[in-house]
Amino acid sequence: MPLPPSLKRPLAAVEFAQPEALPMRLNTTTLFWGITGLFSFIANPLLRLLKRRDPVTVDILSVGNNKRRIIESSDRVIESTNESSTSSMPGSWPEAEGHAATPRRAPRTPSPRSKKSKSHDAYSNKPPSKFNSTYSATSLIISPKEGIQQVKDAVPMVDSPVAQASKTHIPTANLTKASFPEIHVPVAHISMVNVPLANLPANLPVVDQPIAKEVDNDIEMTDAPPLPKRKKAVSFGTTGDGQIVTSRSDAALLNTFTGKEHSAMYQSLPPKYFDAAKGIREKNPYHSWRSPNKLKRHEKYEKFIDDVPSPQSRFANIGDKTPDKKQPIPDPVIQASLNAALGFWNNDIVDPETGLKPILPKRLREVKTAMAIEYARIRKIEELEKARIRAIKEEEARIEQAKMDEEARLQKIKDDEAANIFKVVVFDPPQEDVDAVHNALAQPKDQIIGPNELTRHDLGTLLPQHGRDSPKAWLNDQIVNTTMSLMMDFAQEMVGYDKKTSLKPAPYHAFNSAWFATMEKDRLSHEHSFSRWGRRKGVKLIGKDILQAKKIFFPVCDGGHWTVVVVYPQRKHIEYLDSFGNKGDRYTKPIRRWLAHELADEWFEYEWEDIYFRSGKQDNARDCGVFVIMNSWAALRDLQPGGTVCQRDMPTARWLIASILLNHGFHTKYEFPMNETYGTNDWKEYYPIWYEEGREKLVDVCPFVKNPNWWANLPST
């Protein structure tokens, strides 16, 4: 019989599909037990969906020398039938000859377990494999039963390559998916036991030749030997068109095929019942154990399960042929096929005629090689991708490092600035100043000892004396206002502003602390009256000239707490410095109102930004006034207030302020550079930092820090 050219190619002897992942049978099971035929059309799409995700892997083996046809799945037996003697030889389609499509289950007669069934294969000195039978692997059966039906319906057997191949015993490895248009099992997953063409004799019998009959007489159908009791489970799948396919799993077989985990999963599944012969599907008998009727049904089910021999037993039986039973000498072709089939399981078998080993190992090697190549390719791609990501990360890290370096550089600049102001704060008071302070403290209470009518009483709020002043050590307005005024005077001098003659707005100005008190008293009803506060000579902070000023200070004493509001008109910042770390909307809003009144049409609320929390924090109930002065000093020099002044500086700062006041200003001894290029303007990112090193230095330098109760030891008069 002429073969189509596409079929003349020698094919791999054995191909098998890789076991696939287990289908989600539990879902399918649960679904199907509750679905009647009436609603099956509803479930069909779902099943088809499941099917699509879960292609049934079908390994087809067919028995060639008898009428059995065993359809194996890779992981379970899908169907096992015993064809009648009138059916066609293996590989042919019974339906093609007009037989009934439904395979019939041959009745089995129980027989005692044959001892010979355990003997080795007669045709091989190898131990019996799973398929130690004499079946030929020359034919093909492609799909489970319904799949066959599908092929039958869809592909005319006369013309299709299936038909040709089956009739001519041609392996069909080169059948494509197009050959099975209606098969829902992917062809790629169909594996066949094939024989190389070279091994096939020329006078290969065709399908119609009743070879099966001859062999049929020689093979005795026996029952499977009783297997050790196992929990058997029947699961079912679907061919994709809604048809239910039951399949029975056997743990041992499953172990062989797909591994223990499959077996475990199968064993855990609830049993299903499907009478393939009758086409009847019964309800799950386990649904109600307590019902006697259901129990009966269950027993029937159990009986059915026991009646169905496992495919393993059948295989074992087939090969259990001994010379005593007059086994005919096998056809060399069949022997070759058998060898090839056995090679499926044992790669040591060598073809006696060709001396070739089965191709399966080679095929496996090819597959493995291809997989290794593919994996290597994927690994290389992954490595490339990893290298790319690594390069990106390195680049990011480099940028991050650069950023950190830049931050460290800026931080160092600020640290240096802080160190500068510490040179002022942490000062070693000259002896004459110490004497001057002591001398001033010894004066009567109302004696004016400093500028701006500063009395000894005022100085006592700064450096309280035991028995004379309030131990609260709260600063009064005289100290704060006078110090701020002296500070501003010095700053103005440093930038060359002459407050006596200049008609320009003062670059730095500190309003009297009465500003807020007056504002509070008047309840902002006379905003115009505050214009006069900036109108006088030496201030000239009125109208839009305010925008020319650099810093305007508003010390606030409210509720026994000193804070300061600093306005940076050029930066349009309003900063509230509170040594308690509070937010000062209450104090910035009046200033916004004042600015709005003064700037009039130049005032844009959104332009002005509030800044908070830059001050260091006090840990007692007396130093807020000193914080106000020192914070103002730092802010005047564009230093970070919280970074330059801390709680521990306060005793020294008190002494320093006293010395400055008695010096009538910052001249000569307490000068500070007015370098406003200090620092950066990223104000909000720069939060208070405590300088531990500076504090250590301070302890060394300042004798007052060592004794926190230093004011109690001052000489009292």
Added chain:
Amino acid sequence: MSDRSHSPTGPGPQHPEAGEPAPVTEHINIKVADRDNEVFFKIKRSTPLKKLMDAFCQRQALTPTQVRFITSEGQKVTAVDTPDTLDMEDGDTLQVHQEQIGGSV
């Protein structure tokens, strides 16, 4: 450096403007406003405001060192200041503030 601390302590025309022709009125009216009370004074422009403050403190029974007199221009009045030095105008108000003291909330 405070200008006021270095300014001469004597009353009288100290500013360059003070040397110019005398103001129109010799006397000015000054309102001194406490939190609760308002006291009006008529004072010569060259008279130190110390007299006014002492009179107010005496009337209100205040200690002079405990109160501060703030002009309408936001300046604290010291003993040596006169209406001329402070550029006060007729009808100006002196706000009287108590001593502000603070250390904590």
